Amino acid sequence: MLEIFNHESVREIRLARPPVNALNAALLERLSNALDDAQTAGCSAIVLSGRPGMFSAGLDVPELLTLDRADMLRQWQVFFGIQARLAACRLPIVAAITGHSPAGGAVLALYCDYRIMANGNFRIGLNEVQVGLFPGPVIYGVLRRQVGARVADRLISSGMLLSPDEAQAVGLVDRVVEAGVVIAAALEWARHISSLPPLAVARTRALARADLVGLVANLSRTDYEAMNEAWFSTETQATLRQLAERLQAKR
Amino acid sequence: MLEIFNHESVREIRLARPPVNALNAALLERLSNALDDAQTAGCSAIVLSGRPGMFSAGLDVPELLTLDRADMLRQWQVFFGIQARLAACRLPIVAAITGHSPAGGAVLALYCDYRIMANGNFRIGLNEVQVGLFPGPVIYGVLRRQVGARVADRLISSGMLLSPDEAQAVGLVDRVVEAGVVIAAALEWARHISSLPPLAVARTRALARADLVGLVANLSRTDYEAMNEAWFSTETQATLRQLAERLQAKR
Amino acid sequence: MLEIFNHESVREIRLARPPVNALNAALLERLSNALDDAQTAGCSAIVLSGRPGMFSAGLDVPELLTLDRADMLRQWQVFFGIQARLAACRLPIVAAITGHSPAGGAVLALYCDYRIMANGNFRIGLNEVQVGLFPGPVIYGVLRRQVGARVADRLISSGMLLSPDEAQAVGLVDRVVEAGVVIAAALEWARHISSLPPLAVARTRALARADLVGLVANLSRTDYEAMNEAWFSTETQATLRQLAERLQAKR
Numbered sequence: 001m002l003e004i005f006n007h008e009s010v011r012e013i014r015l016a017r018p019p020v021n022a023l024n025a026a027l028l029e030r031l032s033n034a035l036d037d038a039q040t041a042g043c044s045a046i047v048l049s050g051r052p053g054m055f056s057a058g059l060d061v062p063e064l065l066t067l068d069r070a071d072m073l074r075q076w077q078v079f080f081g082i083q084a085r086l087a088a089c090r091l092p093i094v095a096a097i098t099g100h101s102p103a104g105g106a107v108l109a110l111y112c113d114y115r116i117m118a119n120g121n122f123r124i125g126l127n128e129v130q131v132g133l134f135p136g137p138v139i140y141g142v143l144r145r146q147v148g149a150r151v152a153d154r155l156i157s158s159g160m161l162l163s164p165d166e167a168q169a170v171g172l173v174d175r176v177v178e179a180g181v182v183i184a185a186a187l188e189w190a191r192h193i194s195s196l197p198p199l200a201v202a203r204t205r206a207l208a209r210a211d212l213v214g215l216v217a218n219l220s221r222t223d224y225e226a227m228n229e230a231w232f233s234t235e236t237q238a239t240l241r242q243l244a245e246r247l248q249a250k251r
Numbered sequence: 252m253l254e255i256f257n258h259e260s261v262r263e264i265r266l267a268r269p270p271v272n273a274l275n276a277a278l279l280e281r282l283s284n285a286l287d288d289a290q291t292a293g294c295s296a297i298v299l300s301g302r303p304g305m306f307s308a309g310l311d312v313p314e315l316l317t318l319d320r321a322d323m324l325r326q327w328q329v330f331f332g333i334q335a336r337l338a339a340c341r342l343p344i345v346a347a348i349t350g351h352s353p354a355g356g357a358v359l360a361l362y363c364d365y366r367i368m369a370n371g372n373f374r375i376g377l378n379e380v381q382v383g384l385f386p387g388p389v390i391y392g393v394l395r396r397q398v399g400a401r402v403a404d405r406l407i408s409s410g411m412l413l414s415p416d417e418a419q420a421v422g423l424v425d426r427v428v429e430a431g432v433v434i435a436a437a438l439e440w441a442r443h444i445s446s447l448p449p450l451a452v453a454r455t456r457a458l459a460r461a462d463l464v465g466l467v468a469n470l471s472r473t474d475y476e477a478m479n480e481a482w483f484s485t486e487t488q489a490t491l492r493q494l495a496e497r498l499q500a501k502r
Numbered sequence: 503m504l505e506i507f508n509h510e511s512v513r514e515i516r517l518a519r520p521p522v523n524a525l526n527a528a529l530l531e532r533l534s535n536a537l538d539d540a541q542t543a544g545c546s547a548i549v550l551s552g553r554p555g556m557f558s559a560g561l562d563v564p565e566l567l568t569l570d571r572a573d574m575l576r577q578w579q580v581f582f583g584i585q586a587r588l589a590a591c592r593l594p595i596v597a598a599i600t601g602h603s604p605a606g607g608a609v610l611a612l613y614c615d616y617r618i619m620a621n622g623n624f625r626i627g628l629n630e631v632q633v634g635l636f637p638g639p640v641i642y643g644v645l646r647r648q649v650g651a652r653v654a655d656r657l658i659s660s661g662m663l664l665s666p667d668e669a670q671a672v673g674l675v676d677r678v679v680e681a682g683v684v685i686a687a688a689l690e691w692a693r694h695i696s697s698l699p700p701l702a703v704a705r706t707r708a709l710a711r712a713d714l715v716g717l718v719a720n721l722s723r724t725d726y727e728a729m730n731e732a733w734f735s736t737e738t739q740a741t742l743r744q745l746a747e748r749l750q751a752k753r
Binding site: 379380381382383384385386387388391395399400401402403404405407408409410481484486487490 | 594615616647648649650673676694695698699700701702703705706707709710711713
């Protein structure tokens, strides 16, 4: 589900769950462990990458639709748990967005320090509303922190997906490069920040990201139950089941 | 003073108070009622439009200069009351900025979800300072939410008016189209958002706009009296009377 | 150390401490007095300018490295004291960034109302991290207010220096003009804002800048001691001494 590469002191964690790097609890737990490993192993920075053409399709909707309320609540805990770990990651982390990155895929990228996206016929964005999902205050807050209130409102209220150039224009990603060099560009970023005085970088990142950490910290059972309430609502279930059927038909 | 058009489920509310859609209490109260009507009539979205070449010239300064303190206080209540209703509007609302949109005209547009402006020799902006008016914390807050602190400070401290392209470049409007198609483009936006899962859109808009609602909610008599204090100050009255004389001379 | 020019009602305060306008306590105290003088002398606006090619190289690191803890604490008080005075300046103030403006040079410019930078092979930015310094919450807060969280995080975490065009693209400066006319352009800005109704401008600036004032107000001895703690840390001292040696070798 994950491939780990060491580029000298920079660790690349590559999402590798065919066919579309859909995020289920098993993948997210492995990602969480891989983040811990990189921090304890003395790495200098992390590259989070995906498969060619597909960074991550987001939450594994077909699998999640089979879960009961207790398992779905556990799923939310894992999904927001990985967000909290990314936010508080002690190492600089750069997203190498190797292709499509809707919904949960975009969420992972938003918690990184820097986002480099592959040029091409790819889409990125928080399209939750398009599939009947309420994105909720944490994901809205992280998007708004990234792109400002005006753009965040526009993107999230209609669930817009953007091309790489559009995403760069509004600040949803920081740089667009040819697909073949997206991981190399992310490594270059990671190596550069690794070359700076490490304590000054660490203190400055901790200061700058304190409110990002705060956005996703301290979620309670009540918050997760509210997510379940939305997930199991009639409109959301109907829209998600139509989506799952379309995905099934495409195979 | 208003013209109402139904484009299937989308309701267009067109400001129609010759010659310049100047905002007085009568027009703002009708607009408030029209917003209520659209929400209770089961419409899916609202287009707020103006006259060709003139969205709204803002508050009706010549009329307002005839008011005593009690009537002026009432005027502030109506003007900020319509802002509160636009902020809390349960339906997606798009501004079709058909032409000039200074001061109060720009204020109305800022509370919409999306702003499409007509290309041409038109100006938009919060030019209160240019005419001796203190814009106050609510309007500054709404502008800053829209364009960020740096641009908001620059625009509001010198009361700058911008061309459509300049307004788009700083995020004061979201899109610029030919004058002849500005209402059609707004309808297209309204129809698209009407096609999305309505409860997901409604919850997401409510989340995203909560701080916009909060900015203009709970204004007290003390706030309105402070606005009166500024309005009836020597510098403001002198500057506004010069403005009114220039407007008179132009006719 | 300072040159003062009166352009009718606009006062220009020019940093003039050869060779690089490095900021030490003596220069900052004179700047503080000059700001006071301009406000009490009835000037209408202030231009803060530098030497051709060098606005200010920031804190005088070689001199500061000779200070003991008590004198260094005093230095922080003076440096953040001038920031507090710039934030609360009752007159509109524009930075004429005549050349390089790293670290403390950029800090001074960030507290102005408007920033015009000379085109050319100059750099501006908060490069504290590059020289092992922790920029701290005040300077991060001022940068973030100016350019938003995404850009602020990116710039400050790696201590990036930008060209004039890059700085304008991210909002670190507001305008770029030919080096020969940067002071003239700043005067033009100052004269324009001086032509507007002064009380409306003053109230609006005070409103817009209230949070900027708040960011740097009320720093306590504990805050200054934390700055000392960072300054005298091993990594910071080692990196700063390497910098001082490079500067020495260049002469």
